[in-house]
Amino acid sequence: MKNLKLKAARAALDLSQQELADRVHVSRQTINSIEKGDYNPSLNLCIAICKELGKTLDELFWEG
Amino acid sequence: MKKALVLIISFILVAGITAGVFFFRDQLMEKDTVNFSYIESVEVAAGKAVPASTNTAFTVEEDGVHTISLGWLPAGKTIEEAMKMDPSELCFVTGCVISSDNDPCVYATTGGWLTLDTDIELEAGDYRIDYYYLTDKESYLDFAGRYFGSVNGNTMADEIHWDQMKKDASVTVSYHCGVSSAENFTAVRLILLVVTFLLILLIALLAFFAATGGKLEKFRFDERQEALRGKGFRLSFYVMLGYLLWIFLVDTMGFVRPEFYAVLYTLGIVIGVLVYAVFAIWNDCYFALNERKSTSIGILAALGLVNLLIGVSGVRRLVTASHSPIFGAGVSKTPLINLAIAVMLIVIAFTLFLKKLGTDKAADEEEEG
Numbered sequence: 412m413k414n415l416k417l418k419a420a421r422a423a424l425d426l427s428q429q430e431l432a433d434r435v436h437v438s439r440q441t442i443n444s445i446e447k448g449d450y451n452p453s454l455n456l457c458i459a460i461c462k463e464l465g466k467t468l469d470e471l472f473w474e475g
Numbered sequence: 476m477k478k479a480l481v482l483i484i485s486f487i488l489v490a491g492i493t494a495g496v497f498f499f500r501d502q503l504m505e506k507d508t509v510n511f512s513y514i515e516s517v518e519v520a521a522g523k524a525v526p527a528s529t530n531t532a533f534t535v536e537e538d539g540v541h542t543i544s545l546g547w548l549p550a551g552k553t554i555e556e557a558m559k560m561d562p563s564e565l566c567f568v569t570g571c572v573i574s575s576d577n578d579p580c581v582y583a584t585t586g587g588w589l590t591l592d593t594d595i596e597l598e599a600g601d602y603r604i605d606y607y608y609l610t611d612k613e614s615y616l617d618f619a620g621r622y623f624g625s626v627n628g629n630t631m632a633d634e635i636h637w638d639q640m641k642k643d644a645s646v647t648v649s650y651h652c653g654v655s656s657a658e659n660f661t662a663v664r665l666i667l668l669v670v671t672f673l674l675i676l677l678i679a680l681l682a683f684f685a686a687t688g689g690k691l692e693k694f695r696f697d698e699r700q701e702a703l704r705g706k707g708f709r710l711s712f713y714v715m716l717g718y719l720l721w722i723f724l725v726d727t728m729g730f731v732r733p734e735f736y737a738v739l740y741t742l743g744i745v746i747g748v749l750v751y752a753v754f755a756i757w758n759d760c761y762f763a764l765n766e767r768k769s770t771s772i773g774i775l776a777a778l779g780l781v782n783l784l785i786g787v788s789g790v791r792r793l794v795t796a797s798h799s800p801i802f803g804a805g806v807s808k809t810p811l812i813n814l815a816i817a818v819m820l821i822v823i824a825f826t827l828f829l830k831k832l833g834t835d836k837a838a839d840e841e842e843e844g
Contacts, residue, residue, distance in 0.1 A: 436696035440759035440834075450699050 412448045416471050420464045421446075435459040485682040486777035494675055494788075499638030528607040534600070541597045573603045682774075686744030694763035707754040738811045745812070749819045756826045759834075772827065779834050788815030 421431050421442075428442045435442075435456065444450035445460075452460070457472055464471065535541060573582040581602065582595050696704065722739050723730055731739060755761035762768050790808035 435696075436764065438700060439766055441697050441699040444699060453698050456698060467585060 412474070414446050414448055414471070417460070417464075420447045420471060421464050424464060426464075431460070433451060435464045482506045483773075485685070486599070486773070486780070487676045488678050489777065490784060501521065501800060528605050530603055530605045533641050534586060536599060537601060538598050539596070542597060571607065573602055573665060574605070575600055575602050588589055619771040625732060695765050696760060696763050700760035700763075703758045707751045707758070707760070711747040711751035714750045715743050716744045718746050726735050738815075741812050742815055745815045745819050749822060752819075752823045754828050756823070758828050760832075761827075770826075775820055775823060779817050782813040782820065783817035785810050786817050788821055 421428070426434075428446070431440045432439045432442045436459075437456065439451065441452075445452050457468055461468055461471055571583070572580055574579055575598075577600075581597070719740065722731065722743070726736075752761065762771065
């Protein structure tokens, strides 16, 4: 399932996939895979992404 | 820019050294081999060569390992030229026996099986080589099946009009053979080995410093890449095991010649590496996050070029020389594994290119979306 919340949060900060990837020390393809729902990130990576985007885990990764 | 220039120069030097080693090796061996040729008129009557065999003699001065080189095509003919000859002109050597006063069979070929450039132990003394000519279709098929099948395809025997073998003809054959002390080469080989190793080590160090500034940074992959690389390792491992099992079964059925064992089994590693590389490239986990892609691609390209040069020069020598070192000391002397590595690197390069196209497109879509 696509993670549109993550994509929206990233776009809201005007960050490209590459910029977010650089900030959380992963490849652009990994961010792309998470947004497309092809890859389930580890808790550590989820937290790192949340911190960079100023969101909570619930806001980005909880399906509700 | 300066780094790239140093890298390019390094790669050119490696390629030059490789070509130089091949050139000098051939030159040195050419000088050192004592060749002796013989010319004989052979009558072909009703498909039979008369005489069916001939002989020549040689003397070994000192005890030790000697390299026996046997010409196996009519003098001055390449394989392709020989293939175009009228069957009544065909007079391939299909076997030989080396004997001495003390031993009626010091070394022998069997069933048309010629082993060329073979190192054998010989005592000082007089020796005699008996050559046996192609005399009928069966011996030709046996011979051609072993030596020409992989070079010019399996249709070779079908293109020959065997009825023409019944022609009466007089054929002048001119073969050469040589016996030389293999020990004469040892010192030269050793020097070449040490010098080339040191030179390539030096160039590798220079290239390393040029590319990294002397700092060795560990390649870093993210968690998704690590997971996929693990999958890739497992997949390539199973593919390699499958290939080795297949080769084992084919060998058990008697389809594999022992001379090709080394090449065929090493090929398993090449296939495993190729599967891993293609899988990793396709899943974006081939290059580390902190890896300079251009440097890595440059090194792969240089390695591919060097292996291609070695492979092509080996095959070229095989096809053009009248005296071709196909086998020696029981293994294939044609650098087939270098060709396989070159093909592997070309496939990797092609995969990188395809992936780059796909990545650019995906990046465009992402920016638009």
